[in-house]
Amino acid sequence: MSKVIPHSLFTDFDIDLFKAGKHFRLHEKLGAHVAEVDGQKGVYFAVWAPSARNVSVVGDFNYWLQGEHPLNVRWDASGIWEGFIPGVEKGALYKYKIQSNNGSVITEKADPFALYCEKPPHTASVVWDLDYKWKDAKWMGARQNHNALDKPFSVYEVHLGSWKRKGDNQFLTYVELADDLVQYVKETGFTHVEFMPVMEYPYDPSWGYQLVGYFAPTSRFGKPQDFMLLVDKLHQAGIGVILDWVPSHFPSDAHGLGFFDGSHLYEHPDIRKGYHPDWKSLVFNYGRNEVRSFLISNAIFWLQHYHVDGLRVDAVASMLYLDYSRKDGEWEPNIYGGRENLDTISFLKDFNEAVYAHFPDVQTIAEESTSFPMVSRPTYIGGLGFGMKWMMGWMHDTLEYFKKDAIYRKYHQNDLTFSLTYAFTENFMLPLSHDEVVYGKRSILGRMPGDEWQRFANLRLLYGCMFTHPGAKLLFQGAEFGQSEEWNFEQSLDWHLLEYDFHKGIKNTIAALNQLYKSHPALYEKQFSAEGFEWINYGDHENAVISFIRKGNNPKENLIVVCNMTPVVRDDYRIGIPTKGKLTEIFNTDDARFGGSGVGNPSPIKTDAMPWNGREFSAVLKLAPLATIVLRYG
Structure with a gap:
C-alpha cells in the first residue's frame, strides 16, 4: 500500500x-x-x-x-x-x-x-459513495404543494426495526420496506412518514436516539443506496419523508464523538452543560463554531443527498434550558441571570435559517414540550424559525380526558377544549407518538374505558377529534389499527389483530379520516390560523358534547363538526349554524364499516330559522354514541 x-x-x-x-x-x-x-x-x-x-x-x-x-x-x-x-x-x-x-x-x-x-x-x-439514480423528479419538482403549511400534513411515525419483521424475528431490509411499507402507507392514506432515527447507532434499546454515525443510515437494514431506494419509492407513491434528527446529545461510546481528540471537542467542557443526566449522554457545545458547522451540515446533508422532506428535531426543550433535569447547584444561569441556553437559541435560529434558505420546500418540526415562545415563528421577528411544533399540551390533556369513563366526562370538559385557547400561538402538530405507548403508559387503545365496543368507539371518537382539530397530525405505528399491547421495539407489531373486525374498523377509520382531511380544504388551508376555527358550543358539559366550525378559503366549503363524548344516542340535538341551507353528514366514526352501530343522520338535514347558540339559524341532529360527525352544506 x-x-x-x-x-x-x-x-x-x-x-x-x-x-x-x-x-x-x-x-x-x-x-x-x-x-x-x-x-x-x-x-x-x-x-x-x-x-x-x-x-x-x-x-x-x-x-x-x-x-x-x-x-x-x-x-x-x-x-x-x-x-x-x-x-x-x-x-x-x-x-x-x-x-x-x-x-x-x-x-x-x-x-x-x-x-x-x-x-x-x-x-x-x-469507505462509500452516494451514487444513486433518483426517480422522484415529479415529487421533488412539486413538493412545495405537499409540504406547505396550508396543505394536509398527516404523519405516520415508524420505527424501522419493529414495524414489521420476518421469520426468526429478523429485520425487514430497506429494500423490503420499499415494497411493504410504501403499499401500507398508501392504503392508510397518510401524507408523510416520519422515521425514528435512521442514522447509525450502537445500542438498540436507545431506539436510535443515541447516534454515532450522523451521516450514515444504519447498516442494520442495508446499504445507504438501499435507504435512498426506500425514500425514492415513497416519493414516487406521493408520500413525503421526515427524519428524526438528534442534535441534543450523543453517547459516550469509545468509538463515537466523545472526547474525540483527547479533549472535549464536540461536547461542552463544563459538565453542567456538557452532560445529560437523564440519558447519561454528552451534550454538544452549541457555542463552538466548528460544532455548529458540523450539525447544520448534517441537517443539510440529509435534505440534499437523501431528498428528505423535513426534520423533526428531538428533545428541543432539553437544549433550550440550562436547568433541564438539573437540581439547584447543577446549572449556571446565563449572562442575564436566566435559565435559557443562549448558545442553543442562537444555534437553532442558524439551523432553521440555513435549512429554509437551501430548501424552502421542506419543514423543520420541534419536539418542544414547554411554553418557550415563538418556536415556530420566523427568526426575523424573534422566533426560533421552526415550521411546526409538537402540541404536547393537547396530547396530554386529550389522553387524560379520554381515559375517564363517560359518566365523569361532563366534569372535565375543559381538558378537551382548553387546547383551543392557545392552538394558534404556534404552528402545532398533534402527536400521538411512540413516547405515549411505552413504559407502562399502555397503548392508545389500552387507555380507552368501557366494554370492548365502547373502547373501540372511544378510539374512533378520539381520532375523529384529532383529525378535525386544527393542526397537522402524527400517529405512531400500530395506533392506526388499535394495537392492544404497548410498543415493543424488539418485535413486530401485532399484525394478526387485523383479522378481527374491530381492529380492521380502526384501520378503516384512519384511512377514511386521512381521506377526509386531504379532500376538504376547510381542514387544512387555515389549520394554523384562528381564522380557520369557530366554536359553536364548547359549554355543553351536561351532555358532554362539543361542536365547532372548520373554515378554509372558501366559506361555502366550511365544515361543521359535532363530537358526542358519551355512549348515549341523542335523537334531537340542536346546534346553531351560521347560515340557512341544507346539511349533509359526510363522515361519522359510528359508521358500521368502522365497527360502529350505524347511527347517523338522513340527508339532507333541514335548517330552521330558530336562533340557537347565538346564531340566527339552527338544525336538529341525531348524535351517534361516542362519535364524531362531520357535516357540510349542500
Missing part, C-alpha cells in the same frame, strides 16, 4: 466558513472521499482533531497498524488532518487512530463524517 500523498479539498474560504460556524456542506470536505490524484485512484481522508499530536488512518488495508498512513495537519490552525491514500477502495474498513497532544490518550475513532458504518456491534467506518 502506497504512502500518504499530501492533498486537500479545502480552500481558504472553506476554512474561514468552518471557523465562523457557517460552513454548511462540511460533508463535501471532511470524511472519506473516493478520488483520483496524480493519476492514482484512492481515498482522500480528512478529520477535525485540533488537540491531536498525530492522526493515522488505520483499516483493513494496512492491518490496522498505527503510523502506516499518518495524516498531515493543516498549517492554518483549523485542526484538520488530511491526506490522500492511493489504492484504498470503496468498501474498505477504517478508523482514525488519534494520539492527544499530551500523548496520554490514544484512541481509535469512527469517522464522524462516514457515509456508511459496519453493522453493529462492529464499529468501523466504511
